[in-house]
Amino acid sequence: MKAEIIYKIDIIPKLELIISLYIDAGLKRPVEDKCRIEKMFVNSNLIVTAWHNDVLVGLSRAMSDYGYWCYLADLAVRSDYQNMGIGRELIQQTKIRTGKDCMLLLLSAPKAVSYYQKTGLRNLTNAFALDREM
Numbered sequence: 117m118k119a120e121i122i123y124k125i126d127i128i129p130k131l132e133l134i135i136s137l138y139i140d141a142g143l144k145r146p147v148e149d150k151c152r153i154e155k156m157f158v159n160s161n162l163i164v165t166a167w168h169n170d171v172l173v174g175l176s177r178a179m180s181d182y183g184y185w186c187y188l189a190d191l192a193v194r195s196d197y198q199n200m201g202i203g204r205e206l207i208q209q210t211k212i213r214t215g216k217d218c219m220l221l222l223l224s225a226p227k228a229v230s231y232y233q234k235t236g237l238r239n240l241t242n243a244f245a246l247d248r249e250m
Contacts, residue, residue, distance in 0.1 A: 119200070121167065134157070135150070137174070143190060162176075174194065174197065
């Protein structure tokens with residue numbers, strides 16, 4: 117039986133739900149710092165969540181100018197809901213909201229590169245970064 121997943125736009129789930137999802141999905145985020153997690157979400161302007169009943173099973177957190185680019189900062193799916201197409205749908209819902217004029221960009225954890233290649237995202241070699249100081 118396939119779970120019925122409901123996607124919601126621009127709601128910020130309770131911090132405990134976000135942190136639990138990040139830990140379960142294996143995303144390396146500062147989960148011990150609730151203020152920082154809250155800041156990450158308050159300052160993001162496009163959040164797509166996936167729900168099975170009242171369980172947060174996935175989320176996409178992004179920033180976009182809605183005219184040229186969208187940076188997909190987080191894509192997380194609860195481990196027991198992976199391989200059900202939820203991650204792909206979160207990407208699709210994010211792209212739909214930003215429109216055809218926007219390029220979707222993300223940085224991938226090394227172990228997730230093959231996943232993103234399977235979703236149709238193109239691998240880029242021209243990215244640069246300044247690391248966090250903390």
